[in-house]
Amino acid sequence: MNEQQNIEFKSKWTDNILKTVCAFANTNGGSIYIGIDDKGNPVELKDIKKLMEDIPNKIKNIIGIVPKVNLIEKDGNCTSTNLPEPEMSEEMNGFLLVIHKYEGGSEKSSEKSSEKILYLISKNPYTTISEIANTLSITTRAVEKQIKKLQENNKLKRIGPAKGGHWEVVE
Template sequence: MSASPGRLIIYKDKVILDNPCTQHFFGEITPENLHPYSHNPTLCKFMIQLGRFDELGSGVRNINKYLPLYSKGAKPVFKEDRQYFQLVLPLAGPVSSNSPKSSKKSSQKSSQKIVLLMSENPDITIAQLSKKIGISDRSIKKHIAFLQSQNRVKRIGPDKGGHWEVLE
């Protein structure tokens, strides 16, 4: 077995996991030709001790069963060669549902919610806005900076003890 580390490589269109192993099979592994054995006994022992292990071969069966549900039409590829066991998970379609159009719309909605919440409660904090809207504090700060640059909101007083004034 190679002393190389296992790797997880994420691309826009696929995820590749490769792991050094002792060869038992050569070529593509399918649920039909699967003969389960531990590719990496050290990793296997570790996962058993963590309680994160069903049985040998269950990963091949489960990934073949569930990947098409999460990535429409995708078919995983399990391969083994002299030194590595490799899993390629194709990602059909976009990785994120945030296309530029939907991202811009959700950004506008978040800004509108911020303005509304500030008009309802001028003493509202960034943490409270973050919790109510469901986005990070950093995103709230970016929205507020944009709203301030558009002269839609203004901060009166210090961060602690001050309040928001809606200018629209």
């Protein structure tokens, strides 16, 4: 199996992968194999069980979707956390996130976006509007509008200048 438009290999989890998750969710879906390098070779992952719990929660909290997560062991066995086993053409060692096209939900998207923005800022107070927009796959203007509302509602405060300052989430 090789990387394709809807298949990504990642040797380890980083929050940067959230951009790929957003892209898959907003297009035709896809699969992310974590623990596989770009050439398709298995890479050792530490504390896989913790990753399998933490990553879906992170994706749900930031992006608002719940991916299928499956553990694929060297012998080809697969353990699913919430959905059926994926079909595999080769033995892999790592785990698989399957991201489906997001069909929307009943919550207002602006409410979800503001919660996601607060979460991202709480994790990195020095983040930029562009970084937030890229992570959430929304426009910078949409982020600016949400930030303005959050500031008006006293949920978010800017400390210092636009360049060199940081955000503070007000509890």
